[in-house]
Amino acid sequence: MEVIYITIGVxxxxxxxxxxxxLKAVKSGQYEDTYTxxxxxxxDDELVSEENKKxxx
Amino acid sequence: xxxxxxYHCGTDCKTTVIEFEQKNFCCNGCKTVFEILNGNDLTCYxxxxxxxxxxxxxxxxxFNYLDNxxxxxxxxxxxxxxxxxxxxxxxxxxCSSCIWVLENLNKLNGGVTTSxxxxxxxxIRITFANSxxxxxxxxxxxxxxxxxxxxxxENAEGNVSVIDxxxxxxxxxxxxAFGNIMLLSFPExxxxxxxxxxxxxxxxxxxxxxxxxxxxxxxxxxxxxxAYKGLKHKILNIDVPIxxxxxxxxxxxxxxxxxxxxxxxxxxxxxxxxxxxxxxxFQQKTYxxxxxxxxxxxxxxxxxxxxxxxxxSNIPVNAIEKGDRLLIRNEELIPVDGILxxxxxxxxxxxxxxxxxxxxKNSGDKIYAGGKQTQGAIEMEVIxxxxxxxxxxxxxxxxxxxxxxxxxxxxxxxxxxxxTIAILSISIVxxxxxxxxxxxxxxxVVTAVLIIACxxxxxxxxxxxxxxxxxxxxxxxxxxxxxxxxxxxxxxNTIIFDKTGTITSTKESNIVYRGTNLNDKEKxxxxxxxxxxxxxxxxxxxxxIESDLNIDKPESFEEVVGKxxxxxxxxxxxxxxxxxxxxxxxxxxxxxxxxVNINNDFRGSYVFKNSYRNGLNxxxxxxxxxxxxxxxxxxxxxxKAHLEKILPKNIIFYFNQKPEDKLNFVKKLQEKGExxxxxxxxxxxxxxxxxxxxxxxxxxxxxxxxxACDAILDAKLFNKLPEFLTLSNKTVSIIKSSFIFSLxxxxxxxxxxxxxxxxxxxxxxxxPLSSITIVVYxxxxxxxxxxxx
Numbered sequence: 001m002e003v004i005y006i007t008i009g010v011x012x013x014x015x016x017x018x019x020x021x022x023l024k025a026v027k028s029g030q031y032e033d034t035y036t037x038x039x040x041x042x043x044d045d046e047l048v049s050e051e052n053k054k055x056x057x
Numbered sequence: 058x059x060x061x062x063x064y065h066c067g068t069d070c071k072t073t074v075i076e077f078e079q080k081n082f083c084c085n086g087c088k089t090v091f092e093i094l095n096g097n098d099l100t101c102y103x104x105x106x107x108x109x110x111x112x113x114x115x116x117x118x119x120f121n122y123l124d125n126x127x128x129x130x131x132x133x134x135x136x137x138x139x140x141x142x143x144x145x146x147x148x149x150x151x152c153s154s155c156i157w158v159l160e161n162l163n164k165l166n167g168g169v170t171t172s173x174x175x176x177x178x179x180x181i182r183i184t185f186a187n188s189x190x191x192x193x194x195x196x197x198x199x200x201x202x203x204x205x206x207x208x209x210x211e212n213a214e215g216n217v218s219v220i221d222x223x224x225x226x227x228x229x230x231x232x233x234a235f236g237n238i239m240l241l242s243f244p245e246x247x248x249x250x251x252x253x254x255x256x257x258x259x260x261x262x263x264x265x266x267x268x269x270x271x272x273x274x275x276x277x278x279x280x281x282x283x284a285y286k287g288l289k290h291k292i293l294n295i296d297v298p299i300x301x302x303x304x305x306x307x308x309x310x311x312x313x314x315x316x317x318x319x320x321x322x323x324x325x326x327x328x329x330x331x332x333x334x335x336x337x338x339f340q341q342k343t344y345x346x347x348x349x350x351x352x353x354x355x356x357x358x359x360x361x362x363x364x365x366x367x368x369x370s371n372i373p374v375n376a377i378e379k380g381d382r383l384l385i386r387n388e389e390l391i392p393v394d395g396i397l398x399x400x401x402x403x404x405x406x407x408x409x410x411x412x413x414x415x416x417x418k419n420s421g422d423k424i425y426a427g428g429k430q431t432q433g434a435i436e437m438e439v440i441x442x443x444x445x446x447x448x449x450x451x452x453x454x455x456x457x458x459x460x461x462x463x464x465x466x467x468x469x470x471x472x473x474x475x476x477t478i479a480i481l482s483i484s485i486v487x488x489x490x491x492x493x494x495x496x497x498x499x500x501x502v503v504t505a506v507l508i509i510a511c512x513x514x515x516x517x518x519x520x521x522x523x524x525x526x527x528x529x530x531x532x533x534x535x536x537x538x539x540x541x542x543x544x545x546x547x548x549x550n551t552i553i554f555d556k557t558g559t560i561t562s563t564k565e566s567n568i569v570y571r572g573t574n575l576n577d578k579e580k581x582x583x584x585x586x587x588x589x590x591x592x593x594x595x596x597x598x599x600x601x602i603e604s605d606l607n608i609d610k611p612e613s614f615e616e617v618v619g620k621x622x623x624x625x626x627x628x629x630x631x632x633x634x635x636x637x638x639x640x641x642x643x644x645x646x647x648x649x650x651x652x653v654n655i656n657n658d659f660r661g662s663y664v665f666k667n668s669y670r671n672g673l674n675x676x677x678x679x680x681x682x683x684x685x686x687x688x689x690x691x692x693x694x695x696x697k698a699h700l701e702k703i704l705p706k707n708i709i710f711y712f713n714q715k716p717e718d719k720l721n722f723v724k725k726l727q728e729k730g731e732x733x734x735x736x737x738x739x740x741x742x743x744x745x746x747x748x749x750x751x752x753x754x755x756x757x758x759x760x761x762x763x764x765a766c767d768a769i770l771d772a773k774l775f776n777k778l779p780e781f782l783t784l785s786n787k788t789v790s791i792i793k794s795s796f797i798f799s800l801x802x803x804x805x806x807x808x809x810x811x812x813x814x815x816x817x818x819x820x821x822x823x824x825p826l827s828s829i830t831i832v833v834y835x836x837x838x839x840x841x842x843x844x845x846x
Contacts, residue, residue: 004257008264012237019233026222026229036176039153040160 065091066203067108086113090202094158097165102158109154111203119386120200122360122371123193132208132359133192134182140170142184143192145206147199150179159204166190166198181206208359224338227276231331234268234276235324241265242324246818262314265323273307277330279337287470295473295516298480299333302511309504322508325820329513332828336520340540342527349538349766356427356740357392357443361385364436374443381439391428393439394446396421400435404428409740415594417620417635427740468544468792469519473512480510487811498813505815509806514799514827519544519792522835526788529843534771535781542767545751546785548732552680553723553745555737556690556700559755560673562772567668568601572653572661579629579655586624586631589614595622595633598651598663621651631655636662672776674703679779681705685731689714689722691741720744736778740764780846787842795835802827 025031062069064080065087075082078095082088090113094102102109122128135142149155156174159181163169168190172183181204185195196206241261244254280300287294303326310321362384363372369384374392377383382398385391391404402418409427418424424437426446443449484506491499523540530537537543554560575583580602587599589611611624621634632639632654639654650662680686687709688700694712701710714722719737723745726733735742735749738756743764746752754766755775770778806823809815 004253005260008260012264015233015237019229022229023226026225031225033175033177036156036174039156039176040174042153043157043160 062108063087063110064103064108065110066112067110068112084112086203089113093165093202099158099161099164102154105154105157106152109152111149111205113201113203113205119389120193120196121362121369123196124191125360125371125373128360128371128373129192136187138187140184140186141192142182143195144180144182145196145199145208146178146180147204147206148179149204150174150176150181155204158202159199162198165202166194169195169198209357224279224334224341227279228331228334228338231272231276231327231334234272235327235331238265238268238324238327242320242817242821245320246821258320259314259317262320265321266311266314269307269310269323269327272327272330273303276334277303280333292470293474293477294470295476295512298473298477298510298512299329299516302507303330305504305507306511309508320817322817322820325508325817325824328821328825329511332513332825333516336517336524339524340520340527342524342531349769356390358390361389361392377439377443379439379442383437383439384434385430385437386434387430387432389430391424391426391430391437392446393426393443394441395424395437395439397424398436398438401433402435403431405431467519467541468789469516472515472796476512476515480506483510483807483811491813495813501815502810502813505810505813506807509810509815509820509823510803511824512799512803513824514802514831515796517828518795518799518831518835521832522788522792522795522839525836525839526784526843529839529846530781530784533777533846534774535777536769538767542751543785543788545732545767546734546782547789549684549734549751549782551685551687551726551731552734552736553687553689553726553749555719555735555739555742555745556688556696557692558738559736559742560670560688560775562668562670562757567666568598569664569666570661571664572659575653575655575660579660582626582629582631582655583633583653585626586611586614586622586633589624590616590622594651594665597665601663629655630657669703670772670775676776676778677704677708680782681707685709687711689719689745691715691719716741716744720748723748736770737764737766777846784843784846788839791835791838791842794838795831798834799827799831 061074061081063083065082068083075085075088077088077091080091082091087110090110094100123132130136133141133143147159150159156176159174160172162172162183166189168186168188170184170186172181174181181199183195190198196208199206241264244251244261245258277300280296280303283294283296284300287297306322306326306329310323310326313319313321357374360371360373361377362369363377364370364382364384377393383392383395397418397420399420402422402424403415404418404424405415406425406428409425415431416428423440426443426449484503487506488499488503491502520540523543526543527537527540530543584599584602587595587602590596611626614622614624616622617634617638620638621632623630623632625631633651636650636652639652640657640659650664652662653660677686686705686707688704689711691714692712697710697712701708711722719735719742723733723735727748727750733749734751734753735745736753736755737743737746738754742754746754746764746766751768752766753768753770754764755770755772757772770781802823806815806820809819809823
């Protein structure tokens, strides 16, 4: 059962890793604007089609 | 889309349609924007949303001050030789098309490197190359496509609020510790006397201890300091028993594992902190696009144009001195009191008074800060500095200085006073009893009482019900600043209304004709003449006069600046305008009117009256049953008779109230023990809004203007005001009923504690169970009562 030292150690390390990742995300401002990116994501296509049109002409 | 609506902005084109590429436009401005976007392959703008545009405003020279180095330095976020970063607030951002076009600014001008929109805050962050485009050109570029940035004195003073994430960090640490500790404490709850557990339980215990240390010393910090502050002011607030509970939990658990007595209560401890912080976060609801703290600085321009020996230069507003000569352009705000020198002043004081019809001033007249020039440019001479102006003086009052909120008791704190005393006496009595009965159990029982009585559920019910109500209100466009405001609304017994702009609508006005009757031919002649004039009053009257006959073209037409218009149609010579201009001597009342003179004979006047908001009578009738209602107006008594007729009998009226008068009036009522709500709209109500217990600002457009207040109500929802008040009352009743619930849980817990049977597993079940049921109970009830809204 000595393996429990390893498993618990690993689980705590993984948990701490995610916890730090979350803190970093907060610090970088990811949660300050949760709306605009959702809209922006849909735009990239528009731009491409715009350029395609120009190429076709 | 209606056939006759503008392709760009969607407004009804009415009579003047401009056609371009088979599309209709309501004005040249909209057409120009289309041309710009069309020329740059950005017509996608119109595919994403139909008619998404804003009508661009004329802005000749408006942003000249952005070339001033001092001002530039203050505004720019980042600046080196090559690139600069600027963040603009653009009130016009409203749809996905806006995001799209603004983020593609580099297609319009290659000097823009990147532009990033923050939609909820209506802000755009632009990075640009200094060598290719200047700040002024950026501002002009986005204005030219209808997104005029809003730059105010506040920006220049650098009051950028930093988002405080401390609570979020505290919560995440508590959540992390709670989750992990729960897992680690499970084995000991269920696997008693197992061989492997005996061997490893010390590891588990010390791990739990290690994880709870940051929770106790960092996450729970706020509770200790709040409890300490409360005690210093001799107030037993809810944080006192909480801080006591957390401390006792931690000490007892640590002692238990050190002496190998038991597992301790680390899971209950971290769970408690986690739930309490969750409540704190839930109670906060921020509206990114609104500000409840605005003062005049948010509205005042950052720079003005000063004229020295005929040469125009831009100076920061703070540098204005007595005797300066300023140029105020169309749509610009007058920053200081002064005397009009030249120009056709038609000043819109809606920021100050809520009155939207512009006031005409002649040279030599005094003009006050806060007014907005609405046609052409004027020159003025400054007679006072910015902080000594009539309007801005108000902000020198003590009401606007920040006050410590410690003294303010909320509903939970009122309750916790009795609660804390009860808990302390119970634990003392229990301690004494056990001392004689079984002395070794004393510590156990006393700490157990303090642990189990830790008022977690009690502390959660108010944040969750108020927080939920805050969101429901916000969803219905009643934006409340914080949870305490809802509690305060429930205590109100007097409501004061401002008149202009609050119970009257600034958007529409009723026009009434007074004087000798005009025949159809005369009416049509007046209408024809008005058509040529661009004055806002002329346009309003133009659409008011209904006529089937064709409009003639005037034979002669002359607009006398600041006075009126003269024209000749057929055999009629018509003069329209101010009373002095047309030779009217009767009209002594201070009303906004267009006077009519036909063939040198004064005929009468079109008087512009405010129209009252829809449902005004109902609102007053309902509120009158419960509250004392007062109308406090800065206007003259002209409307008193009319108001008395349409409103319930016992309403009290006060007219000719200056901003300070309003403030003092509220103060006096409060000294008499009244709990006052002020409903106002303009900057002139600011003092009263700040002084009152609850200040509600009525706003036609929530994005644009509202003075500092506790809540902002969309003007269209004025008739719902009584319902919002009722709901606030109901919320407080719900909180009170949930207190009974949580006390019940405490009684159950106390049974275990007093009999010396409080095992960690009991606390671990009881504590989250009580918290969650309370949260569910208040959430369901608040949603239920607000269903009819």
